Amino acid sequence: MDQASFVRETVERARALVPAGEVLRADHGATLAVRAPSPGHFRRPRVLRSERRTLGGWLWLPVGWLFRLFTVTSWNPVEWLVEAFTESEKKRQGKPFHGGWNSMAGHLARGLAPRTKNPSNPASVVMQVTDRRLQIVYVSRVRSFTGKPGLVEAGWVTDIRNVTWIRDRSDVVGGDHEIGFVDGSWCTVxxxxxxxxxxxxxxxxxxxxxxxLPYQR
Structure with missing residues (x-):
């Protein structure tokens, strides 16, 4: 399957989770922008929990255990050093985020960086805008031996009235947009x-x- 067909299939599968009675205004594959700060491992939502672990997942398991060993505390030097180096590079590319991780933009950013039981098969993320909500949907990339598609799961959601603006930043990277919320926070997707x-x-x-940019608190 080529990239265009994969994108279309992913978005179409996610539409099954549009709530009945709501009008879908737009939907598209989305990720956190490369230049935006990345949430730490335990800030990222764990999704598709009921999905079966594949062979690649079992092979990854010892690595995952070692990773958890180094991240069992709320603060650890390994994660701090990694984030410090990556964030210093991103800051040179312009401010891509405003608000803490518990702000509305922070929750959106966290939702766009999910973690799965099987790291070798990450979930694809689709953002949906209806007449009532902004919603994230996770679509499994795994298929069964018979070719049956994997799980589709709803993630973070907020009332569309909490979303105040969107700003095109294709002047920096094509497809990048800043999304702002009523609490004054915003992030780049x-x-x-x-x-x-x-x-x-x-x-x-x-x-x-x-x-x-609109007024920021």
Whole structure:
């Protein structure tokens, strides 16, 4: 399956979780922007828990145990050093995030970086905008031996009235958009695949990179 077909199938499978009675205004594959800060391991939601572990997952298991051994405390020097080096590079590319991890933007950022039982088969993330909500859906990339698609699971969701604006940042990276919330927080996401330029039309207020950021608390 080519990349375009994979994207279409992923988005279509996610549509099964649009709540009845709501109008789907836009949906697209999404990730946290490369230049945005990444949530730590335990801030990332664990998804697709009921999915069976594959051979690759079993082979990864000892590595996962070692990783947990080094991350059992709320603060550890290994994670701190990794984040310090990566964040220093990202800061040179422009501010991509505003608000803490417990802000609305922080919850969105965390939702865009899920972790699964089988790290060798990460979940694809689809962002959906309806007339009532902004929602994240996780789509398993794993297929059964008979070719049957894997699980589809709803993730973080918020009332669409909590979303105040979206700002196109394709001047920095194609597909990058900043999404702002009523609490003053915002984060940068990347819409991947063709057709991302139409997604912003579904949001309450669309801004270009030439427009100033709305008031921040």
């Amino acid at each position: 990347k819409f991947w695949g063709d057709g991302w330029s139409r997604v912003a039309d579904a949001f309450p207020l669309r801004l270009s990179h030439l427009d100033p």
